[in-house]
Amino acid sequence: MHPLVSIITVNYNQPQVTAELLRTLRAITYPKVEVWVVDNASPQPGFDALIPLFPEVHFLKSEVNLGFAGGNNLAVKQAQGKYLLFINNDTEVPPGFLEPLVARMEADPGIGMVSPKIKYFYEDNLIQYAGSTEINPLTGRNRAIGQREKDDGRFDQSGPTAYIHGAAMLVSRAVIEKVGLMDDIFFLYYEELDWCARAQRAGFAVWYVAESEILHKESVSTGRESTLKTYYLTRNRLLFMRRNFRGLVGWVGILFFWLVALPKNIVMLSLKRRFDLANAFWKGGIWNLKHR
Secondary structure, eight states, X not given: OOOOEEEEEEESSOHHHHHHHHHHHHTOOOSOEEEEEEEEOOSSSOSTTHHHHOTTSEEEEESSOOHHHHHHHHHHTTOOOSEEEEEOTTEEOOTTSHHHHXXXXXXXXXXXXXXXXXXXXXXXXXXXXXXXXXXXXTTOOOOBTTTTOBOSSTTOOOEXXXXXXXXXXXXXXXXXHHHXXXXXXXXXXXXXXXXXXXXXXXXOEEEEEEEEEEEEOOOTTTTTTOHHHHHHHHHHHHHHHXXXXXXXXXXXXXXXXXXXXXXXXXXXXXXTTOHHHHHHHHHHHHHHHHOO
């Protein structure tokens, strides 16, 4: 018997990219799914044209941009699956990718979240994610195992990992019932890491499943000079640390940010004459002082 899987993706100004994902989802071999697409108040037209092209899909439209967590949560509130697959709209999937993910979770009810092997769509056999390291409590950063490495067999072992990847994560409804939804205060970046940390504190295991893989259309160099990305990564790195590292460890990390990371980054960006990024970094830090 196959449990129902609710597949959820969020669209923002990329109807053609979303359509490419939906076409690959049509070809999957897992027999029991429902697909949800949330439009996050895209200012550009094109989303409505998808509706008649994919009559099997549930389409939702938000009147405001709710961010990554908020957009996904909009569909979660209506989805019926025992498991929920959150997948970026800029991915494509092979037909049999879902079965290994479900099988891993069905085999062990203690597992609350899993992610597949993720490879770069535009690169030749290059891995983006094959598990994750722990987040460093000093810097608030972690590293994807296998990132920018060739998929040559070294990353073919499934097992527990520190964090799932937001581009593709299968989550059990039991996690949602016990710890709640992703927190939309993050808006963009770190929300899935915070959710994963909360799930693990509640006793759920997190796995990387090597037998499943998807392709992600993110470039290896995407968004390096984005003020939006700089702001939210800075803001949410500190927010994550405040929420998930307690006691002396937490205070050391916060002091490191204010006394080392923030001045160092602002100086380096200013020397490069990227005052826009330096300002975004500063604002990301200051947000945390105003929101306690």
